[in-house]
Amino acid sequence: MSRKILIVEDESLVAYDLKLILTRAGYRVCGIADSVPEALEIMEEQKPEMVLLDIFLKGDLNGIDLAAMLTAKNIAFVYLSANFQESILEKAKATQPYGFLVKPFREKELLITLDVAFYRHQNSIESKLRREQGLEQLFKNIVAEPINWKQKLLKIATSLQPYVPFDYLTVIVRTSAGFSDEAISFLRTGFDEYQVIGINEFLNITNISRARLKEMQAESPLLTKTAFYNDGDFTTLQSRFPVKKLLANALHMESFLGSPLVNSKGDNVCFSFYSRKPDCYSTDHVVLLDRLHRSLLTAMEDIIPVDHGETAPFKNDVYAGKGLSEQNKAAGFRDIICKSHQMLTVLDHIAIVAPLDTSVLVLGESGTGKERIAKSIHYLSPRKNKPLVVVNCASMPATLIESELFGHEKGAFTGAVEKRTGKFELADGGTIFLDEIGEMPAELQVKLLRVLQEQEIERIGGKGPIKINVRIVAATNRNLEKEVEEGRFRLDLYYRLFVFPITIPPLRERKDDIPVLVRHFLERYAQKSGKNITGVTPDVMTQLLEYQWPGNVRELEHFIERSVLLADGPMIKHTYLPKLQSKKESSVYKDVATDRLKTIDENAREHILDVLRRCNGKISGKDGAASKLGLPPSTLHSKMQKLGIRKWE
Structure with missing residues (x-):
């Protein structure tokens, strides 16, 4: 049966041209809409499998508004657009579309994009199922291991870390008799390193008595469902949960995700995830934990027996040492030295994406180590025994870059005295790292896009295409959204590279x-x-x-x-650094790296970042950045989005 596609496009000529191409290719176009309300009506009746979606539509709602509804219904969509402002691109990107097409486009580009989008959508569903099944089996294996209860809980916690990130995790039991005296927490101190914190350690960290802790617990309501609270919402939540407020202040936590596991007797084993990032948690985390509820609860019931006469301690509490540390870091991380939570998040992202063939875009200023990140992705992937080919797009002359990348035949042009194998062919089966991709000439961007779409290259002077199997990791220190807006970088290429971005903080x-x-x-x-x-x-x-x-x-x-x-x-004993400028001169008037005058937006960005640092990233509340700047939190959020301050890490 042919796949059903809905076209949402307010230009009738474009819409009917799309319908003709799709019908000819064997797809079934189940409707054409020029507004969000009309699209919703057709969706309700026809249940399309894919939506081709223009950004600008008739009426008050646009394609980005509809995209959120499509995601909720698990319907894949591909954006169509003739041009993009940076702010619009940022909003569109946040909806996680399955493809981008820039008008005008070739028929072949449309069909290839649809093939990739259908594949990615199906693969994402299967990937989620495999991930859940893998975690469920892992929980069973951990429960069966001959190790103590703290080690079992730590292993369960670390197995969740790549999918539900945390800087601090508490596991506590609450029955009809009250809270257990053996709550346990894990504080992340390195990539695979965690400090185990029991009740006594918690009392020392927070400087309160056990009696006061009991009072604060009694004042807190019971969590009944998995939910997350980021930034200002977490600050508001703390007024009802004094222990969370105490912990957030002591360890500078900015977001929270609670997942209560409730058995048939009403016993509550609550996993409380905390992060120092104010925007750490999302609906995806809630969905995953809800789907894992049964398998996690089964594991906890084996590890943590519950006595209803009085609260019982965790079983098998023979434990030596003050903390646990799993020091077996992957060899691929050996050259990345860090302990900050910002860089630990980067390592988590590498661990997630490395085993896949997904394209990765590494973003960061010069000198942050983008090439090291690319090498780690390669060495932690199944392609590690195949070539890793590094190409610096900024160092190659524009006249030679096509030959360097794709190769040429003998006699293809003046000076081509012998056949040359290009970088993509050399990387076949492995990974190619395209450093400073933002420097690539516009004409080469088109050819690179076709390589990504069709997985084939053609040598200069060659007689036909050559199939390749290459994973692409790209990097840039440029603001590609701005480059797209100003017409120097293709939107469709940007999107194909932006499948899995990793940002390295300065x-x-x-x-x-x-x-x-x-x-x-x-x-x-x-x-x-x-x-x-x-x-x-x-x-x-x-x-x-x-x-x-x-x-x-x-x-x-x-x-x-x-x-x-x-x-x-x-x-x-002595430093030989460039003369340190005053903070005012350095952060407000000049760019230290280039000694140039900054724009108003750059000055505003630096000022907001400086205030955020002084407030430890806190935005809302009495001591938050919004209060210090004299702005409503919503206005500050808007300014941060406009200035490219996407998150505080």
């Missing part, structure tokens, strides 16, 4: 990483130079933490290398 926004990076580089260059350098003085470390690092990790590495060479003792 070093100035993750100061927690500076001490561990300093130790790492000291060991490397001390060994390389044959010197016995043991560390830096406290004064030097203070200066390193205050410096803004416009060159990011690369600049820090060069600084340490230079300092080791100049050191005349076991400690580095």
